[in-house]
Amino acid sequence: MKIAVVTGASSGMGREFVLQLGHFYHNLDEIWVIARRRDRLEQLQSVSRVPLRIFEGDLMKKQVYREYYRTLLDRKPDVRMLVNAAGFGKSGKFADIAEQGKKLQTDMIDINCRALTRMTQMTLPHMERGSRIVNLASAAAFCPQPGFAVYAATKSYVLSFSRALRAELKPRGIHVTAVCPGPVDTEFFTVSGELKGSLKKLALVQAPAVVHKALKDSRKKRAVSVYGVQMKAAFIGAKILPHSLILKAEEIFIR
Ligand SMILES: NC(=O)c1ccc[n+]([C@@H]2O[C@H](COP(=O)([O-])OP(=O)(O)OC[C@H]3O[C@@H](n4cnc5c(N)ncnc54)[C@H](OP(=O)(O)O)[C@@H]3O)[C@@H](O)[C@H]2O)c1
Secondary structure, three states: OEEEEEEOOOOHHHHHHHHHHHHHOOOOOEEEEEEOOHHHHHHHHOOOOOOEEEEEOOOOOHHHHHHHHHHHHHHOOEEEEEEEOOOOOOOOOHHHHHHHOOOHHHHHHHHHHHHHHHHHHHHHHHOOOOOEEEEEOOHHHOOOOOOOHHHHHHHHHHHHHHHHHHHHHHHHOOEEEEEOOOOEOOOHHHHHOOOOOHHHHHOOEOHHHHHHHHHHHHHOOOOEEOOOHHHHHHHHHHHHOOHHHHHHHHHHHHO
16 A cells, blocks of 8 residues: 655645645555644545545654554555654744743754654655655754744754755665745744744745645655745855854844
């Protein structure tokens, strides 16, 4: 049985991956979807081209991993693609976020880094030559972001981990792509706080276009998928400019 696995499938880019995967891969028997909101996953089932298997649960708790692991052992699927899209961000100064909730910052690390790593570790034994891993990093991974400090750091982890894993898995013919979008119009901002800064607002793009590019880049075995001219410029800028200079520019133009 050939399957894809998508975490964070109940909204935004994860949901969009589920909708587009059936167009990109015609031989998928099922897509396994993971998120907390079952009603959203059931709604997705009614519009997906490919049958879904729903795993309802919180990726910060053990239960959903147990169910996923048992089902992997039981069904022995050939996982053609793993999309790690579950994640969230909280914007604001580090000390202020800490005042809003003691666990907010560490929860960000748990879901964006630990859950993604754990899902990859559990799924990899079920992946064969030609399969793919797509990890949702962010343009926030390119350099430190005051006002989004922990989130940007978690996404740097995702980008760094994805690049290293890609090198390790190359001999096995498993291809890893890190997706690094700028602001995307999803429910992300209801959790993170309103999108601030006119440059960021100008850069806002739609999820279907970002996901379409990500799936194309994954097919082309690209290491990193960056959508849009502005984010491509940011990607190159972060490579050639000193981070101290970028931090100054962020202070003037973005916040
Ligand atoms: N939107 C942006 O501007 C942007 C830009 C760059 C990168 N990203 C990254 O892209 C990924 C997808 O974000 P999005 O924009 O599509 O946001 P979104 O619409 O808020 O989707 C986030 C998804 O993650 C799931 N999720 C969150 N916490 C979870 C938990 N504890 N357990 C299980 N599932 C959980 C949510 O499902 P439930 O709530 O149903 O559990 C939801 O399906 C994230 O990793 C985000 O950091 C977003």
